[in-house]
Amino acid sequence: MKALAAIASVLGGLAVAVWLGGLLALGAIAAPLVFANVSFPQSADAMTLVFRRFDTVAMTCAALAMACEAAKVAARVPFGRADHVRAGLTVVAAILAVVEGTLVSPRIAALHGAGVLRGMGVAGETLSHLHDMAEALGKSEIVLLAVVLGLLVVRPAAR
Numbered sequence: 001m002k003a004l005a006a007i008a009s010v011l012g013g014l015a016v017a018v019w020l021g022g023l024l025a026l027g028a029i030a031a032p033l034v035f036a037n038v039s040f041p042q043s044a045d046a047m048t049l050v051f052r053r054f055d056t057v058a059m060t061c062a063a064l065a066m067a068c069e070a071a072k073v074a075a076r077v078p079f080g081r082a083d084h085v086r087a088g089l090t091v092v093a094a095i096l097a098v099v100e101g102t103l104v105s106p107r108i109a110a111l112h113g114a115g116v117l118r119g120m121g122v123a124g125e126t127l128s129h130l131h132d133m134a135e136a137l138g139k140s141e142i143v144l145l146a147v148v149l150g151l152l153v154v155r156p157a158a159r
Contacts, residue, residue, distance in 0.1 A: 005075040012068030013152045016090070019061035019097070020145040022054055023138055041112075048109050051134075055101030058141075062094035065148075086151035093144040100137040104130055 030050065035043050069087040073079070079087075108130045116123040118131060 001075040001077075005072050005077040008068040008071035008075065009152065012065050012072075012090075013149070015061040015064040015068065016145055016149050016152065019058050019065070019093075020142065020149060022057055022061075023142050023145070026050065026054055027135075027138055027142075044112055048112050051105055052109060055097075055105050058097040059094075059101045062090075062097045065090050066094055082151050086148050089144045089148050089151075093141050093148065096137050096141050096144070100134055100141075104134050104137065108134060 031047055034047055037043075038046065069090055072083075077083075108127065111123060111127045111130070114123070116127050118124055118128045
């Protein structure tokens with residue numbers, strides 16, 4: 001059972017690291033560079049495809065991270081307060097990733113595909129609101145996942 005817990009910890013940590021790293025790479029590096037250097041609408045076309053692909057990666061990592069938390073419980077690893085916080089934050093971050101990947105991003109892609117421009121008319125205001133929501137979800141996931149990763153690395157002894 002100890003081996004199962006160790007494998008779950010490593011796989012869960014890798015899933016969180018990929019998810020967190022992808023959010024940071026896209027939000028802090030790729031999107032600003034693409035939008036600054038590629039003309040519209042090609043920039044939006046490209047980033048819509050990238051974000052939709054990453055949604056799948058994020059939701060897969062979320063499922064894997066939660067499965068690893070469940071495997072630790074199944075392996076009867078003692079769970080202390082920090083472990084409960086880590087597992088809970090993982091679930092919250094996963095919910096945010098699913099909301100973004102199944103509700104927000106598809107609506108952004110559909111509006112963009114229909115030729116809607118941010119801020120122009122009612123549909124444009126909706127697009128702008130959805131974009132702001134996607135940014136807020138991504139930033140929230142970053143904060144949650146940074147804490148989760150910290151709690152994975154610095155795991156206090158469970159009582």
